[in-house]
Amino acid sequence: MLRGIISDREKGLPVSTIGRMLKIAAEGRGIISLGPGEPDFVSPQNVLRAAREALAKKMTRYSPVAGRWDFKQAVIRKLKKENGIEAGEENIIVTCGSTEAIMLALIATIDPGEGVMVPDPGFLSYTPTVEVLNGMPISIPLEEEKGFQPDVDMMEKLIVPEKTRVLIMNTPSNPTGTVFSRKVLEEIAGFAVEHGLLVLSDEAYEKFVYKDAKHISIGSLNGMEKHVMTLHSFSKTYAMPGFRLGYACGPENVIGAMTKLHVFSSLCAPTVSQVAGIEALRGPQGAVERMRKEYDRRRRMIVKRVCEVPGWSCMEPEGAFYAFPNVTSMGMKSLDVSEWLLREAKVATIPGTEFGRMGEGFIRLSYATAYEKIEKAMDRIEKAVRKKAGR
């Protein structure tokens, strides 16, 4: 083993408990996993067919660095029609999922010591990505009492003026399932303009909204085109996580910088994935709506069942595919609750603290798994907690 070979930067990264929990869940016999944030559906048939046809035509070469022309045209049309965002080719880069887009956007904009405002709890790659670039993550606490919506007055108090460059937001949100209201988005827009920030708007779950909730892209608000980088992914919407496909739409100078960097990260998004992605965007959208309806059915059941567990409560999620119950009544840290559930109920969950300090007291339950499995998992959880509580 080569000693001293691992960089301090890497050593500084948090060790994710998700990996450990998911490994136990995968190896452990009889464990039901409500852990992964990955659709349990297969990509739509028309998308798979397009990928097969692309391979049959031997489309195995690199694509242009910023993405194929025909893919970008499909994206431009989609953004205009569905998100109310006007874009040209120069505003778009195609990436290997939105994970790569987040990384490229932050490398392109953050110098060491500069601030990035990050939702807490929030998707677990945001803070480590800022840290690996020697940036300064500034947590935006999302509180249950406020429906996990960001509070702009609090953001005013937390921002480090002059040193903060970027604000990351994610609606519909992982892990809370919150969908930001138009009012909140307008306040965030005003805040970003006042402080000269670039908003990274992660909209990976844009299609999965329920009840009366509506997804609004902050990039569609008046005058925001200079301030917003909209990030979209195929992983959730079209159940295509293994295709590693996403795109960013934003100001030309930032997209240009990201394109320059792309040469040194992955060079380009996979050609086959882009061809499949064109079919996903242009073809029939029935599969997306079918998945949304099924997630909604599971959502209603899981929230009802969680609220029947003694002492637990859960804000009703309006988007994404997660429930984020408050489990403080268990009298244990979130991590211990998750480990206890794994042991006593044989159900894998993710501790809220994986998503930031503000996640303490919560666990994340993914309902991207079969209805019957969720029912069974909830039977087990309820039984174990009742036994512990003597009820």
Ligand SMILES: Cc1ncc(COP(=O)(O)O)c(C=O)c1O
């Ligand atoms: C909020 C959010 N953004 C981005 C991603 C990553 O998506 P992709 O597969 O496009 O990299 C995830 C995946 O779980 C997510 O939850």
